[in-house]
Amino acid sequence: MSRKLSGFKAWVVQRVSAIYMGIYLVYVLQHFILVPPVTYQDLTMWLASPVVIISMALFFLLLLLHAWIGVRDVVIDYVHHLGLRLAVLALIAVLLVGCGFSVLRSLILVAT
Amino acid sequence: MKFSIYRYDPESDESPRMVDYELESIPRGMMLLGALLELKKQDETLSFRRSCGEGVCGSDGMNVNGKNRLACLTPVEGLAEPIMLRPLPGLPVIRDLIIDMSQFYRQYRAVKPWLVNNDPEPEYERLQSPQDRDKLDGLYECILCACCSTSCPSFWWNPDKFLGPAALLQANRYIQDSRDQATDERLDALEDPYKLFRCHTIMNCVDVCPKDLNPTAAIGHIKQMMLKRSV
Numbered sequence: 001m002s003r004k005l006s007g008f009k010a011w012v013v014q015r016v017s018a019i020y021m022g023i024y025l026v027y028v029l030q031h032f033i034l035v036p037p038v039t040y041q042d043l044t045m046w047l048a049s050p051v052v053i054i055s056m057a058l059f060f061l062l063l064l065l066h067a068w069i070g071v072r073d074v075v076i077d078y079v080h081h082l083g084l085r086l087a088v089l090a091l092i093a094v095l096l097v098g099c100g101f102s103v104l105r106s107l108i109l110v111a112t
Numbered sequence: 113m114k115f116s117i118y119r120y121d122p123e124s125d126e127s128p129r130m131v132d133y134e135l136e137s138i139p140r141g142m143m144l145l146g147a148l149l150e151l152k153k154q155d156e157t158l159s160f161r162r163s164c165g166e167g168v169c170g171s172d173g174m175n176v177n178g179k180n181r182l183a184c185l186t187p188v189e190g191l192a193e194p195i196m197l198r199p200l201p202g203l204p205v206i207r208d209l210i211i212d213m214s215q216f217y218r219q220y221r222a223v224k225p226w227l228v229n230n231d232p233e234p235e236y237e238r239l240q241s242p243q244d245r246d247k248l249d250g251l252y253e254c255i256l257c258a259c260c261s262t263s264c265p266s267f268w269w270n271p272d273k274f275l276g277p278a279a280l281l282q283a284n285r286y287i288q289d290s291r292d293q294a295t296d297e298r299l300d301a302l303e304d305p306y307k308l309f310r311c312h313t314i315m316n317c318v319d320v321c322p323k324d325l326n327p328t329a330a331i332g333h334i335k336q337m338m339l340k341r342s343v
Contacts, residue, residue: 007305
């Protein structure tokens, strides 16, 4: 797994995703502070806009990638036994992919 | 002045132990190396490396009160007592304060610390502009004392795969050199997840370097070079 996502590429993805998430969080915060949705309808209306929903989906995708790279780094540092490393990485991958599906389901539910 | 020094002879001792020593009088301005030489008069089995005594050879790196330093550049005055002396952490102990530096040197060798230039040899020398020469400042001064690499947790966990701050500083020294023609190959060699990217920028190396060098900045420069050539 670490071969596929090389050290350099992983580092770039981690940096770029951090920048996007930083900017996106500021955007979401200012939206909720300046134009707070009062009802559930307000919220779904806001989320129905393709720009909002796509930028949010991108945020969660990058969040999962960022988390994967970070946890993978910790595992590479500390878990040296091959079998154990594979097991831990697989467990984390399943968890993150599960989170991804759950986010996707929620986004689809809210947007439709 | 009280000292507590790590003693271990793998051939005869089952496990390492800390042994107390005391020096009656410390002359003003005495360096730790001077104190160790005095202690060696009391107990000649006490072993440590030393050579030039003035921070040029890099032989007497050791862990002083929890921080890696050169004994010859560390004034005894001002150190908290008892002064705890241990070998540099993370590498095998040969005896007392002497560590086996083979792994450290292997990583140094791995960055090909020499100029790669395939042009025909010039009659006198390979010239460099003063500006290009300036880029090597802060890189060429490293004396390979291993204080930085042995203070780096990433090097402790993966000493065989992560090159460590000392070797990476030298990698950058040749990457920055205008006369070197192997920049691409050098960058290629560092792209995997281990050799360079085990560095998590905690800057222990900068904290301990007795020559006030900045391996973390050097590692940052290498990453920048990788980024530049990929976009």
